[in-house]
Amino acid sequence: MTLAKAAPALCLAWLLQRRLSGRWLLAALVVAGLRALRAFIAQKLHPGTTQQRRRCLNPGLGPADFEERFLGDAERLQGRRFDFVVLGSGSAGCACAARLARSQAKASVLLVEAGGEAHRSALVRIPRRAFGAWQSEIDWGFRTTPQKHLLPPGRVIDLERGKTTGGSSAINYNLWVRGAAEDYDRWERRFGCTGWGYKDVLPHFEAVEQAVSVAPLFPPAAEAQDFVEACQALGAEAVADYNAASLPWGAGVAQMSAGKQGMRQDAFSAFIEPALRECPNLEVVSESFCRRVLFEDGTLEAKGVELELRCGQRVEVHCDKEVILSCGALQTPQLLQLSGLGDEELLRSLGIPCLRHLPEIGRNLSDHPILPLGFKVKAEAQLCGSGRSQDACGTHAAYFWRSGTGSAERKSADLETLLNSRIQPSLYPKMTVLQLQRWFSRTPDYRSSPLFGWLAEWAQLWGCVKEQTPSHCTQMARMMELVTVVNHPASRGSVKLRSKDPHEPPLVDPNYLAEEEDVAAMLAALKRVRAMVEQPSLQKYFDGFVVKPPEDEAAQRSFVRRQLRTTWHYSCTTRMGRASDSVCDPRGRVYGVGKLRVADAGLMPEVVGGNINAACMMIGDRIGFFINEDHGETRAGI
DSSP: OOHHHHHHHHHHHHHHHTTOOHHHHHHHHHHHHHHHHHHHHGGGSOTTSHHHHTTOSSOOOOGGGOBOSSBOOHHHHTTOEEEEEEEOOSHHHHHHHHHHHHHOTTSOEEEEOSSBBOTTSHHHHSGGGGGGGTTSTTBOOEEBOOBTTSSSTTBOOEEOOBOBTTGGGGTSOOBOOOOOHHHHHHHHHHHOOTTOSHHHHHHHHHHHHHHSOEEEOSSOOHHHHHHHHHHHHTTOOBOSOTTOTTOSSEEEEOEEEBOGGGOBOOHIIIIIHHHHHHOTTEEEEBSEEEEEEEEOTTSOBEEEEEEEETTSOEEEEEEEEEEEEOSHHHHHHHHHHHTTEEOHHHHHHTTOOOSEEOTTTTEEEBOOEEEEEEEEEOTTSOOOOOSGGGGSSSEEEEEEEOOSOSOTTOOSOSEEEEEEESOOGGGHHHHHHHTHHHHTTTOSOTTSSHHHHHHHHHHHHHHHHHHTOHHHHHHHHTEEEEEEEESSOOOOEEEEOSOSOTTSOOEEEOOTTOSHHHHHHHHHHHHHHHHHHTSHHHHTTEEEESSOOOSSHHHHHHHHHHHOEEOOOOBOTTOBSOTTTOSBOTTSBBTTOBTEEEOSGGGOSSOOSSOSHHHHHHHHHHHHHHHHHHTTOGGGOO
16 A cells, blocks of 8 residues: 555544544644645646556556656657557557558557556556556546446446556456357348457457466366356356356456466566567557647648646647557547547537538447445355465456347357455455445435535545455455356447547436336346355355345346446447447448547447457457558568
8 A cells, every 4th residue: 555545544543542533633634625625626637647647546656667668759749750550559449550560560659548557567467456446546537427237327337448558457356267269250141240250250369368378267267167068057057268268158266367377467568568578560659649640731631649747738649540549448449539430410519620520429338237246255264275265356256147038140258257255355445435325325426526526525535444454454355256248238328529729528427227128138137146156065165145136136237237237348439330220340340431440449430348458459459450451561471
């Protein structure tokens, strides 16, 4: 814990010990007010500035955690020309930039990152500390619009997005899931995405797995084996590799993207660090915020990007061949709209000239909703172990299964249940803040007003105190959680500009549980999880749910809408497919716009079943391959 995080937490503990007399309560209110004022002043600043970083709710890094090897400066960038400019150093962007740099030795490649360089900090490198990245200095801190289908009505959910070299691969929970072969075959068959069938993408999965070390957790925790046994009792097949192409469903030990000693392998460490040592044609700039894509006068052809540096200076970087957007499914549509591409009515209402009417930009947002069900572990149950399993984020096993509630056409698993155990105390700040939504059930957005914003900040600090308390650490370690993911949600949302100010976060409306099919899947998950804990292999641990699900179906529906969370798997907002209802063609090129492509999860016409980090790296590598082909570099191969 950093000093900035520890000091307020200790002050809170001291204030609680004194029972918050009127004088101390007034002092606490003044401190909270000053913090809110500081956040307001920093609101419009570049995301790399110290003031902007301090706006975060859950500070966890210090200045020493941010390197400045690639810091963008005007002298280095102003007026420079590159062959390719890749925006975003996340899972897809790093894979794409590395392939371009390695395959086209004579082509110059610039990789641009808006966040700082924290991928080698302890918070990132140690997977079990991932919970501490929530709402931290390396999280964009986005939030949904009020969700009308959740409870309480209008509930707002935090949306995690990595804001550092490595992007969201630097803060995710490290699971490696390719998705079922049928997912990709549907892309080709149903959406017209030629070249994206499983036989086409498999070589790219294999290529990225040469850079990213992927393996099941070893030694597996005892409870992971017991979880698989409980799934078998319900008819599941025990599988050694759930990423096998022929796998329709089954249960097995979790696979992780971990390097040496079980440390996290984010995309920047896996792809870019080695490429920088071998490819002099690759350059990286960090803390360089892209405000818009630049186009040639009189033609709709990308010619470069406008970057805002940490010092506030703006520079233009020019591109001879292509600009590739890998900013993720939330920020790529935002950047396209800021650049004049999107729904004409929306852009005009914000005072942005519409260069091309592409109404599908920002539509079809898809995300995997989850239903977490935690339970207490019996005092006599043994939860001891060592080795690599302790370097996981807490997810030890996965069960892919069919609920029977979705489309009969789809044969792959529509639900995925994960076993979380040995959860790290760093989750306490997040849990304590979320607890406010149960205490104040009529407050859908606990940070929407000064009062509840103040309570959220103090709840987070109280969580920091608990994180350092041995008794609370023991309590956390003796809990398990069964989390069910809806792999193929029917509900669709949107991403829209809030204003023409690029520093304003976009309006993100996932529209969770808008479709009855998703609710039915959640109800099936509730039933299946209850059946799982009744199996002998899990019953020896089970000591009651933390929040007990109701028996009545009507009450269960309300329970599902109240307990729903997200896995932060945003996708499909710039989807590829046919020109009539898509943004990009199957090679990632934006329809009607020259020299501009997308390479991130937004390209998915339908989200894959499972965690999407692996699929994003595959997409980046596949788009890089297409770019090589289109520019005559066929010798590079896959």
